[in-house]
Amino acid sequence: xxxxxxxxxxxxxxxxxxxxxxxxxxxxxxxxxxxxxxxxxxxxxxxxxxxxxxxxxxxxxxxxxxxxxxxxxxxxxxxxxxxxxxxxxxxxxxxxxxxxxxxxxxxxxxxxxxxxxxxxxxxxxxxxxxxxxxxxxxxxxxxxxxxxxxxxxxxxxxxxxxxxxxxxxxxxxxxxxxxxxxxxxxxxxxxxxxxxxxxxxxxxxxxxxxxxxxxxxxxxxxxxxxxxxxxxxxxxxxxxxxxxxxxxxxxxxxxxxxxxxxxxxxxxxxxxxxxxxxxxxxxxxxxxxxxxxxxxxxxxxxxxxxxxxxxxxxxxxxxxxxxxxxxxxxxxxxxxxxxxxxxxxxxxxxxxxxxxxxxxxxxxxxxxxxxxxxxxxxxxxxxxx
Amino acid sequence: xxxxxxxxxxxxxxxxxxxxxxxxxxxxxxxxxxxxxxxxxxxxxxxxxxxxxxxxxxxxxxxxxxxxxxxxxxxxxxxxxxxxxxxxxxxxxxxxxxxxxxxxxxxxxxxxxxxxxxxxxxxxxxxxxxxxxxxxxxxxxxxxxxxxxxxxxxxxxxxxxxxxxxxxxxxxxxxxxxxxxxxxxxxxxxxxxxxxxxxxxxxxxxxxxxxxxxxxxxxxxxxxxxxxxxxxxxxxxxxxxxxxxxxxxxxxxxxxxxxxxxxxxxxxxxxxxxxxxxxxxxxxxxxxx
Numbered sequence: 001x002x003x004x005x006x007x008x009x010x011x012x013x014x015x016x017x018x019x020x021x022x023x024x025x026x027x028x029x030x031x032x033x034x035x036x037x038x039x040x041x042x043x044x045x046x047x048x049x050x051x052x053x054x055x056x057x058x059x060x061x062x063x064x065x066x067x068x069x070x071x072x073x074x075x076x077x078x079x080x081x082x083x084x085x086x087x088x089x090x091x092x093x094x095x096x097x098x099x100x101x102x103x104x105x106x107x108x109x110x111x112x113x114x115x116x117x118x119x120x121x122x123x124x125x126x127x128x129x130x131x132x133x134x135x136x137x138x139x140x141x142x143x144x145x146x147x148x149x150x151x152x153x154x155x156x157x158x159x160x161x162x163x164x165x166x167x168x169x170x171x172x173x174x175x176x177x178x179x180x181x182x183x184x185x186x187x188x189x190x191x192x193x194x195x196x197x198x199x200x201x202x203x204x205x206x207x208x209x210x211x212x213x214x215x216x217x218x219x220x221x222x223x224x225x226x227x228x229x230x231x232x233x234x235x236x237x238x239x240x241x242x243x244x245x246x247x248x249x250x251x252x253x254x255x256x257x258x259x260x261x262x263x264x265x266x267x268x269x270x271x272x273x274x275x276x277x278x279x280x281x282x283x284x285x286x287x288x289x290x291x292x293x294x295x296x297x298x299x300x301x302x303x304x305x306x307x308x309x310x311x312x313x314x315x316x317x318x319x320x321x322x323x324x325x326x327x328x329x330x331x332x333x334x335x336x337x338x339x340x341x342x343x344x345x346x347x348x349x350x351x352x353x354x355x356x357x358x359x360x361x362x363x364x365x366x367x368x369x370x371x372x373x374x375x376x377x378x379x380x381x382x383x384x385x
Numbered sequence: 386x387x388x389x390x391x392x393x394x395x396x397x398x399x400x401x402x403x404x405x406x407x408x409x410x411x412x413x414x415x416x417x418x419x420x421x422x423x424x425x426x427x428x429x430x431x432x433x434x435x436x437x438x439x440x441x442x443x444x445x446x447x448x449x450x451x452x453x454x455x456x457x458x459x460x461x462x463x464x465x466x467x468x469x470x471x472x473x474x475x476x477x478x479x480x481x482x483x484x485x486x487x488x489x490x491x492x493x494x495x496x497x498x499x500x501x502x503x504x505x506x507x508x509x510x511x512x513x514x515x516x517x518x519x520x521x522x523x524x525x526x527x528x529x530x531x532x533x534x535x536x537x538x539x540x541x542x543x544x545x546x547x548x549x550x551x552x553x554x555x556x557x558x559x560x561x562x563x564x565x566x567x568x569x570x571x572x573x574x575x576x577x578x579x580x581x582x583x584x585x586x587x588x589x590x591x592x593x594x595x596x597x598x599x600x601x602x603x604x605x606x607x608x609x610x611x612x613x614x615x616x617x618x619x620x621x622x623x624x625x626x627x628x629x630x631x632x633x634x635x636x637x638x639x640x641x642x643x644x645x646x647x648x649x650x651x652x653x654x655x656x657x658x659x660x661x662x663x664x665x666x667x668x669x670x671x672x673x674x
Contacts, residue, residue: 062473117655120662123472124416128613129658131606132651139647248606252480259477296488303481304463311474312466 008184011267012177018042018274019173036169038281040237043172044230045273047179049257050266051226054183056255057264058192059219060199061118062127066254068114068134069107069224071246073231075141077103078155078241081232085158095158096171100232107228108221110137115220119213134248142243152240159239172233179226184266186222195219196264260306387519388639389632394523395592396631397530401585402608403615403623404537405578411554411618412574415472418479419459421605422486423579425598427452427586429490432499432596449583456579457572465568490598498595522591533584534624537577541620546573554618607634610654616667625665629653 022039048066055063081099114133118126147153186192195215197205206212235241257276261268283295309315402424409417430448435441463482467475541547552560553570561567589604590596611630615622630650637646657665 056473062476117659121658122662124410124617125613125658125662125664127416128610129655132610132654135606136648136651136655139645139651143644249602256477256480259473263473294488294492296484297492300481300483300485300488304478304485307474307478307481308463308466311470313469315466 007267008180008188011180011184011270014267014270014274015046015173015176015180019170019177022169022173034285037237038278039169040172040233041281042274042277043169043176044233045254045257045277046176046270047172047226047230047233048254049261049269049273050176050179050183051223051230052254053258053261053263053266053269054187054219055223056258057262057269058187058195058199059216061216062123063130063223064127064248064251064255065114065130065132065134065137066223066227067246067248067250068130068137069111069227070231070234070250071134071137071141071243072110072224073103073107073228074235074241074246075147075153075231076106077228077232078153078158078235079147081158081235082153082155093167093171096168096232096236099235100175100229103232103235104225104228107231108225111221111224111227112217114224115217118216118220131248131251134246134251138243138246148240150243152242153235155235155239155241158236168233168236175229175233179229180266183222187266191215191218256303260303388635390519390527391523392632392635393628394526394530394588394631395635396628397527397534398585398588398592398627399604399608399611399631400624400627401530401533401581401588402604403612403627404534404620405581405585406609406612407615407617407620407623408550408574408578410612411620412550413464413571415464415475416479416609417578418476418605419482419486420578420582421601421603421608422483422490423452423456423459423582423601424586424589424604425490425596425601426455426486427583428590428596428600429494429499430583431587431590432501433494435501445583445587448587449580452579452583452586453576456575456582460572460575487598487601494596494598496598498597500595501590501593526588526591529584530588533581537581538620540577546570550574607650610651614654614657614664616664619664619666619668622664622666 018039022036025035048070052063052066055061055066077099080102081095084095084099110133114130117129121129141147142150187195194205194210197208197210198212198215202212234245238245253276257273258269260276261270261272279299280295283298402420405420405423406417409415409420427448430451431444434444434447438444459482463478464475467478541550549560549565549570550573552563552565553567557567560570585604585608586601589600593600607630608627611626612623613626614629615624615626630653633653634646634650637643637649642649661667
């Protein structure tokens, strides 16, 4: 139980550390606008990756349209914020929060709509539908005059001047922490267990009385809501909000964050979101012109190597020898060697043949005693865990 | 009528690409996301060769050979080590390969669009058809597309390798027991799929003015959609789906709703899948516990 909480605490700690680091940099006057931009990008990267992880890692459905939800949030939330500004509400923070809620709710609505086919479709078919959804959303927003058409939605009035106040990335990280609290409590609750049960075996989950329809829709709606929030944040950092940004390449980039971090691992998603955003940022600022495409090549090579090394059946023994979690196992309270002893003891529990010998009258009474004693001791240990 | 012919010719391009997707899916049970970029490489191969020689035949042969080698190399390097791993891992690797090809293309050819050589643009005139308003490009694409598809069908139905491919997609375990070398069949499938992609890239050059490193993305996704509409894994399904999408796209472009073409294309997919969850000609598999 203690380990369980520690795992959650690490996630809060990472995000808070980033937040504090950013604030300290601002207070000491070292925060350049580009770095503040990077922090905001990391923030919404974390939100996107964790929310997609909820769908891919916990529900077990492949979604290739996460950027579509972000697009809905960015356009609708962005427009809403611009309208609020024009109608006289000139406080940045309330505008940001209200528009984030509005954008998130609209994205959640779309999540509900896209969740509906998921009740009928499975696996690759659902993946292609989510991909199609992303493209449809983009195409529709591109053609609306209200949203600026092909030129994109101008959100210049929303942009924060990072030199004066670091509000934006503070809000972003606070949203990320709120989301983590919500998602982690969800995952460890009864509902979270129901969701992972659906992932592991849908039919078995149904047989246990889990309402599969409800939970699938629920996960899609929650994930879409947070993606929408991330979209609104994006609208507050960039102008114009352009439909081409939300192409399926971006959905894939989020998916890559989730897969690199490990599906079903929230800490992994956070770390890889931070890492990939930072890597993109560095590569983008270092390489220019045609060399900029070197970024894609580096990115692709890292991706292929990580996945091949992580999953190839032929490299299994290699992975087991150099495993990070085995490395951390040493620092756990109950270390691996002790557990091995336990396992050895349990292996000595009489199998069927020994049982026969045990029941036979030939058995010496004292040896009989010792076997029983062993089992009792192990049971006590099990209780202490 | 002319729109319909244009649609059919675009549809046969999509069908060629969709065949690559669907064959690989049927046999290796993976979504080959890098397929769209193989088209791009094929198109570039033609553009580059045509800038050195004036002979389209040389260019076509070069493109087909290059793409076939590329397809087999991708399979050997990126996908083969992952055989037996989780499908999602293979999918991500395929995406990685796709990025890699796009990045390499940008490095080698530059991100500037390259105009297609004039040799490719000036096709000989066909008297009767051109008077009717049907372009030579459309006619050539349509005829060649149909010939390739018929040839592929014959190959699959009548040769030993083709039937082995069918057997592997039907039941891999049983195919192994029958003495079929599954690894070799998968390699052959990738080779054929990539060769088809080269042809598709070549015909696609009729449709676009310039070659760009990202030119494979859109036809790639559309053809993938076509394969799913037809029922992924089904070869006739890919042809039907491809031609259907091609016709719908051209009809939309000709109608007042032209700016919503993408949305309409993909909505078609969602509607069809909602009615028939495994596509038009897909097999319905019963789920077992």
